[in-house]
Amino acid sequence: MERQIRYQREANLEWARQFTKQPGGERLLSCIQCGTCSGACPLSIYMDLTPRQVIALVREGFREDALRSKTIWLCASCYACAVECPQKISITDIMYRLKREAIRSNLYPKRFPIPVLAREFCEMVRRRGRNSEFWVVFRMALRSNPFVLFSMARTGWDLWRTGRLSLRKERIRRINDLQFIPAASKEVD
Amino acid sequence: MEPPAKYLYYPGCSLKATGVAYEESLLTTLRLLEIPVEELSDWNCCGATAYMSVSEASATLLALRNLALAHQAGTKDVLAPCSACYLTLRKSHELATHYPEAAKDVERFLEQAGLPRPDSVRVRHPLEVLYTDVGIQRLRELTVRRLQGVRMASYYGCQAVRPYGEVDDPHEPVRMDEVLRAVGVETVDYPLKTKCCGGSLTGTIHEVGLRLNYILLKEAQRKGAQAIVTICPLCQFNLDAYQREIRKQTGEPIDMPVLYLTQVIGWALGGGFRELGLHRAISGRKLIEQWFTVKKEAETYV
């Protein structure tokens, strides 16, 4: 049996404090734990923690519990929670912040396709300035679960025959502009 | 507010690939409305939701480069048809304006890249253009074909109306319905208008994505809609491309056209089948061919 207890020494209160100072985190402390976010979320039914529980964890400084949850990766950024929240908390932005920190701290679920897609996407955009849908999906599949490519074949064919599948690798002309963007890859790796 | 003299078109990656029909129909519609439009030169990817998940600072700069290019080109209105692009561009603008920390990064980057501050640039969505800049009255006047007896469900998806609520009301949006009705299309009361299609989840956690789209299609059917009208390339792709799989999994006979608003409006204004990209549909092809064929004697000109 695993003990289910959190000791107060495990709570990272400084981290929680910092969190409330970042863009989007300002109103975190106003949360009244009403659950409107979870009720409004189309994906909460698939989450290991409800968005409300994630907010509670962040506020109490249980950093790892929050960062390791699948919840943050299931967030599709549809902003339903943010629009409904009676305390005007930007829950979507909080999820983004947690995703970024999970990647930076290497705490995201491995082989879980969503963070893999995010990384592949950023890599391609940073190098070429544009994303080529086909190649991003292809590389994500290779890195998470190659078998999924078989099930995608039929959809791929549909797109091909309607002229919607482009295999071209797009690239912008003034690619040099992007070198002034602090390399996201540092945060990725 | 006076409609702008010209729009700068920011396609984003989807409108050059899976959403090419959106580009075709949008440009055709604007041409028929005699609205000057030009593609933003050397635009880059907006970063979408993925970049924001990796680095907020980089995502903001990436998006802002486009707005700076637009500013340089001397145009105030950037037309972003993809909801994700619309939101990302709009949001990065706000971040750079309201957060001094982010503003500093932006300033440094723009200086290094030799780009101007995009202060006066506005990010616009095609629905805004049709509803606000063109207006219902003018659309009604310009309509040359009516799709009579066709019932459609207008579907906004998420990011066009949330969180900013400028394209339409986040709870009970009605503008798309009004635009459709202006050209004679009947709309149904569709309660899932602003529910999420799952976005990229169809590609990552496939089962979850499929389920969300099944619910959207099923409810549209239940409300008596024969087609769904969208304003986002990802919504259109998800709802259109996976119907075969949904049929297989649920055993329900769903085969529903999923159209772009600009395809329906473009047709009403006199656009052609192929120039509106109507041949690129995957689902509901039979109905599409039936509705969007120029009928010889029964042509219902207004």
Added chain:
Amino acid sequence: MSERNGEVRIGVYICHCGVNIAATVDVRAVAEYAATLPGVVVARDYKYMCSDPGQEMIQQDIRDHQLNRVVVAACSPSLHERTFRNAVERAGLNPFFFQMVNIREHDSWVHSDREAATEKAKDLVRAAVMRVYFHKPLERRRVPVNPDVLVVGGGIAGIHAALTVANSGKRVYLVEREPTIGGHMAQFDKTFPTLDCAACILTPKMSAVKEHPNITLWTYSEVVSVDGSVGDYRVVVKRKPRYVREDLCVGCLQCIEACVFKEAKFDDEFNLGLSKRKPIYIPFPQATPKVVVIDPEACIQLRTGKCKKACLEACAERGAIDFEQKETYEEIHVGSIIIATGFQTFDPRRMPQYGYGKYPNVYTTLEVERLVNASGPTGGQVVTRDGRVPESVGIILCVGSRDERTNRWCSRVCCMTSLKLAHLIKEHTGAEVFIFYIDMRAAGKGYEEFYQRVLNEGVHFVRGRVAEITDWAMDPSEEGKLIARVEDTNTGFVRRIPLDMVVLAVGLEPQFDALNVQRLFGIGCSMDGFFLERHPKLAPSPTYTDGIFIAGVCQGPKDIPDSVMQAGYAAAEAIALADTGFFELEPNTAYIIAEECSGCKTCIPLCPYQAITFNEEKKKAFVNEVLCKGCGTCVAACPSGSIKQNLFEDEEIFSEIEGVLAYA
């Protein structure tokens, strides 16, 4: 130094206020500095100047050092100016040879830099010392108080206040906007937590108002203007035409029977549109006064003048119906005013996610009060709009309360109202009842016990704020139902709960025209729009305008017992004022040096209190000190500089400014 003031001997006292001031301001240093100022004979600091020993210290110094001016640097004058003036007076000095400095609210509480805060305290003290030097002895004037009282609003608070004042032998004018008194309470079915029938406990008080010899009841009337000030308010009341003579109508209701509209087809306001009424109607059977009223928007005669006027025939004997009735105005004089104008409920259309107005079976709590009421639109049957007895009912709490997007405050009554309705709905229908709550607030005598009772009746308490009500079904079990999607935060599950009826516990908010009422009576509003009390703890009914008191929900959300208590308190204040018989005015009024007045009349239209009149004979303006509030507008505006103001004489103000600007 001015000859006129003789030898000026000033005492300065710096209060620590425990640590409130002393923690941020070096009080000792301020006192030491004050001692060096010209005219200061003694300067001390003390832990609590307002305490008896503190006051005693001042009085002792006045005697020992022959002080003739006193400065106290402490908290806000609104708290203790009176205390110190009295102390000074008891030592035989005129109380206006005193000046108070606020180094708490204006200094220690708003600064953290001790050094800077200390310097600021020195500046403020120096200004006061230089000012008090020029103070003159002044006398407070007394104005007589008219014992009559006006009560505005005829809900439970207004009714209770009116009866209490009237029982003490004072004359009361009770003005109500609607055709009947009773307010919201008359619409309730039962009252929590005892389940007393609201009508059974309210209607005796309504009759008592009607029958009371000391109460003049004006319904269907509104206050349109208020002049004067404490002790003598002149109020004009508009009496709207009800097209029925109150003195003749006996409430036989035969006119309603006779009306040419055979079917009632206009929304019945009392039943919130859940039933219909005719153009001639009585709001409810126990309406007080029991006099019918004609709705001019609906009545054919009043709209077109072409009705066969069957009502007139039915009332031929008494002749109470009068289509020619016009609005009339009554002017009254009262010494004090009690405002009890109540509230309106939140309009849930502002939250489209709950589908009110879209789905017919989404109701508000107030509507359900009417549904469960035996004399309500369904005769007490709880049925949906399509006539079904509901099998499952959901009550959503905090609709338009505790929400940054609508109203931020807790409306205080909705938890208990919902518990009561859950109990009544279960009793009437046997339905499964779900209460969706964020926090259950049952703080009141017998309230927690009532919560326990409802828990034990098997009502489901789902802790979570419903995200949306829709009618789209996931499977056949949800077909035809309204679906609440909610996170049950107790279990951590997101749930979909199919319901036949949804009840929105709508919050309480200020009346739509509260701002007009506020301006009309010259009182204040807090941030949320409810009327502002003089002190949130110690004076929750008096306002900053002397002689005007507030009671009931117009001051802030509260339930019936609290409204009644506050109304009694307001009544006691009004009675005390009337029984004292006079009110002491501050002497900081304006006065005109007649020789210097050029008679230009500039000041007359500027005075907000109509306190300045013009003497045509002498061609001079004259200030009525009873009406003057000391705002100083005329003083600043007078082109010849002939208007002065007590306590704000030029030399007092200029030396105060010099003092605050002169760095030590």
